[in-house]
Amino acid sequence: MSDLGLVLAGARTARSHERTATWIRDNDTFRRDILKLLRRSGPLSSRDIPDTCVVPWASTGWTNSRNVTQMLEFLMMRGEVAIAGRLGRERLWDLPARVYPVDLVVPSVDEARRVRNERRLASLGIARQKTTAMPIEPVDVGEAGEPAVVDGTKGEWRVDPAALGGDFEGRTALLSPFDRLVYDRARAQELFDFEYTLEMYKPAAKRRWGYFALPILYGDRLVGKVDAVADRKASVLRVNAIHEDVKFTRVMTKSVNAELEDLAAWIGLGTIERR
Helix, strand or coil: CCCHHHHHCCCCCCCCCHHHHHHHHHCHHHHHHHHHHHHHHCCEEHHHCCCCCCCCCCCCCCCCCCHHHHHHHHHHHCCCCEEEEEECCEEEEECHHHCCCCCCCCCCHHHHHHHHHHHHHHHHCEECCCCCCCCCCCCCCCCCCEEECCCCCCCCEEECHHHCCCCCCCEEEECCCCCHHHHCHHHHHHHHCCCCCCCCCCCHHHCCCCCCCEEEEEECEEEEEEEEEEECCCCEEEEEEEEECCCCCHHHHHHHHHHHHHHHHHCCCCEEEEC
16 A cells, blocks of 8 residues: 555556547546446445446457446546455445545656666566566666676666675575566566466467466576466366476475475365376
């Protein structure tokens, strides 16, 4: 919640995707109907909000004609509505003034961008000044930190001064594909020579590493991927494959096996089955 002002800075004036902006503009009466209803009766779930949309939201996916949900999502990103809580799995929506702190400070767009870049660099340690745009949260850091050159890569990087010259103690970990260390696939390739693609949307026959392969961190290197699936009915973690990007030593294998044991215990599975 303390970061909320950084997120809301410039939200109402931010440029939306052209298709989204056009849809909201074409359904401005629908937008005002939602705000009026929330002002009078909020918080409400999406199913409590009538669909007065004039131009339905068109999609080839599951959001097709989900007009109320889509409008609420877009208005949330613009700072016009807020999530007030949940009822089971349903979100409850209300006006921001009744949800956000009364002493909320929203900085200028430039100040918010500067702080977010600095925090992002502090998290990543090293990143590009400018790179390909990402949905929701960027992966570049602007002018934050100091310029740096990494042997074996092209161009200039930005580095967090606090990350330089300190002691380092490595560890072994099985990472989520969404972990910030590997989330920027181009950065992972450049810095760690680590190739990765999330293959859950690929046909099974075209997958190289598995449906939801977990990157393996060993010390200061990314060394492979684990293809595993949780069989909760049988209380078994089924390890289909361990893909070694480098040849594992006995110590590496032992460390990865220990992480698999921890993973199985963490998600409440009794045993591990290796294929």
